[in-house]
Amino acid sequence: MPSRDSVHALPVPEEDDLDPDIRKYFDICREKLGLLPNVLRSYSFRPERLRRFIDSYNEIMLSDGALTKLEREMIAVVVSSCNRCYYCLVAHGQQVRALSGDPELGEMIALNYRVADLDDRTMAMLDYAWALTEAPNDIDAEDREVLMDLGFDANAIWEIVETAAFFNYTNRMAHGLEMMPNSAYHRMNRSDDA
Known part of the structure; x- marks a missing residue:
């Protein structure tokens, strides 16, 4: 190591x-x-x-798109949590803290997003990203219908899938190379006034 x-x-x-x-x-x-x-x-x-x-x-x-930068970062962290990717949990957990202004939310998303007080739409998005990471074979039309029923259009679903897929790739690179996050990430955006 x-x-x-x-x-x-x-x-x-x-x-x-x-x-x-x-x-x-x-x-x-x-x-x-x-x-x-x-x-x-x-x-x-x-x-x-x-x-x-x-x-x-x-x-x-x-880039501008159907998802906010915070939503994309939350997907990155949920995928990295499922994959237990130390690098991305630390680096993108910091981004969740920074973008949300909520250090506690950053920790919740990294450790167990299901304990966070998230609206149904956000929870469904993260559930989909987790499922796509953990059991991609099981994704089907019903999973996408849940997202559509909560207001995600085709562009948003594309972005959820693309973001999750990208971080599954980067997680594997980080694991395979034993990539280490910058230690500065651990200290950033930890207090409410940060």
Whole structure:
């Protein structure tokens, strides 16, 4: 297992050895986020894949769509909880805390979303993401009908599936590489005034 200070179990290129566009993106991340997420350093192992990962992540998680950014982050955390992905639980749990302004909600979603005081619509969305992760073979039209009855249209259902699928992929990358989250995530957005 890598140490807490490592990025993952394989060697990670030195930043000075990366292409200028990647170094510039890393600097932007540090400026906007206050840190460089280890997932980006991890993907720098394969720079072309890093570029595609950034594009996919930004489109799925940050673009305007049928789901809010908080809903997408909650899906990321629920999928990561089902998969027990340490990296994504820590990193995206922090985002739930930040976007919701509720540190307790961030912990509930990470540990057991079913104990959170969520409306029926949000609970159904998270139930669907969990089911898609735990037993994808069992998903059928009835599951989608539940979502539609609660006001999710085709675009929203697509985004739920796409977000869940993306995090099932990233969870497996994190597990396979023993990716470690930045320790700073643990301290961020922990108090109501954060």
